[in-house]
Amino acid sequence: MRNREKFALITGASSGLGKEFALQLSDHFNLVLVGRNAEALHELADTCSAQHTLCEVMVADLSNPTDLARVEARAAKPNVGLLINNAGFGTAGLFHELPLEAELAQVDLHVAVVTRLTHAALKTMVAQKEGGIINVSSIAAFQPAPYSATYAATKTFVRYFSEAIAEEVRSKGVYVQALCPGFTHTEFHKRAAISKNRIPEFMWSTVDEVVDASLRALERRQVVCIPGAVNKVLATLSDTAPTALTARVTGNLFRFGLAKDAGPGNPAL
Ligand SMILES: NC(=O)c1ccc[n+]([C@@H]2O[C@H](COP(=O)([O-])OP(=O)(O)OC[C@H]3O[C@@H](n4cnc5c(N)ncnc54)[C@H](OP(=O)(O)O)[C@@H]3O)[C@@H](O)[C@H]2O)c1
Numbered sequence: 001m002r003n004r005e006k007f008a009l010i011t012g013a014s015s016g017l018g019k020e021f022a023l024q025l026s027d028h029f030n031l032v033l034v035g036r037n038a039e040a041l042h043e044l045a046d047t048c049s050a051q052h053t054l055c056e057v058m059v060a061d062l063s064n065p066t067d068l069a070r071v072e073a074r075a076a077k078p079n080v081g082l083l084i085n086n087a088g089f090g091t092a093g094l095f096h097e098l099p100l101e102a103e104l105a106q107v108d109l110h111v112a113v114v115t116r117l118t119h120a121a122l123k124t125m126v127a128q129k130e131g132g133i134i135n136v137s138s139i140a141a142f143q144p145a146p147y148s149a150t151y152a153a154t155k156t157f158v159r160y161f162s163e164a165i166a167e168e169v170r171s172k173g174v175y176v177q178a179l180c181p182g183f184t185h186t187e188f189h190k191r192a193a194i195s196k197n198r199i200p201e202f203m204w205s206t207v208d209e210v211v212d213a214s215l216r217a218l219e220r221r222q223v224v225c226i227p228g229a230v231n232k233v234l235a236t237l238s239d240t241a242p243t244a245l246t247a248r249v250t251g252n253l254f255r256f257g258l259a260k261d262a263g264p265g266n267p268a269l
Pocket residue numbers: 011012013014015016017018034035036037038060061062063086087088089090109136137138139180181182183184185186187188189191
């Protein structure tokens with residue numbers, strides 16, 4: 001899916017996976033870069049523009065209804081050929097001890113925002129009989145995740161929502177992907193106050209590995225993309241095991257592994 005006439009609209013383009021999507025797509029698409037960090041977005045736009053890519057920067061907090069409405073309107077324009085719903089964040093800790101606002105903000109960003117932007121873009125794409133949407137879910141979508149309960153539940157929504165829509169529009173020239181990365185080196189864990197130290201190196205991916213896998217899956221029209229062999233095995237095991245078992249195992253891993261070096265932003269652990 002390459003089209004210099006069209007734009008790829010990427011949410012959360014200011015860092016991590018979103019920034020890498022912009023860099024890898026800049027040879028093939030013009031770009032709409034969405035995020036809150038204006039400086040980081042403009043710096044990225046300067047880098048991508050150097051390769052003769054048209055770059056629009058949309059400074060927007062997707063939790064703000066007015067900002068979201070602007071991005072929705074942009075996503076509905078016929079020159080958007082690819083939408084990447086990537087913006088997201090996590091929290092970690094005992095659900096009842098975590099601040100409710102951040103839990104609800106995840107539900108809003110991962111569920112309502114993804115639903116709205118997908119709806120806005122898909123209508124136009126179906127009418128044009130072309131286009132693609134990549135919704136960033138997570139390997140966390142394959143089991144209940146104690147100590148990250150809201151995050152995993154919202155990412156499960158993203159996975160199944162995307163799979164269902166993909167089937168609806170399969171014959172209409174439009175492609176939808178649920179991207180389910182495992183642990184990936186980005187700002188995500190620092191922002192979630194999750195320690196990276198106890199997660200073994202073989203579990204980690206780099207942003208270029210994840211984005212490369214996603215864009216190759218896009219070419220193949222593969223609906224669920226799980227980058228990395230280890231993640232594929234874990235997802236398959238989690239998908240087939242009883243959820244009571246996977247919840248127990250995941251909870252224990254979190255308690256005895258990830259939580260040990262958790263920072264002050266993670267008081268429940
Ligand atoms: N890293 C991992 O291990 C991992 C694994 C599986 C899935 N994921 C998913 O991958 C996606 C990207 O995360 P990342 O790992 O690249 O982390 P990251 O480096 O922290 O990037 C998150 C991006 O989301 C944007 N964002 C967050 N809240 C926003 C809001 N209210 N409005 C607009 N933009 C917002 C941030 O932009 P601003 O700060 O500029 O607003 C930032 O660009 C997320 O959906 C995450 O759940 C990550």
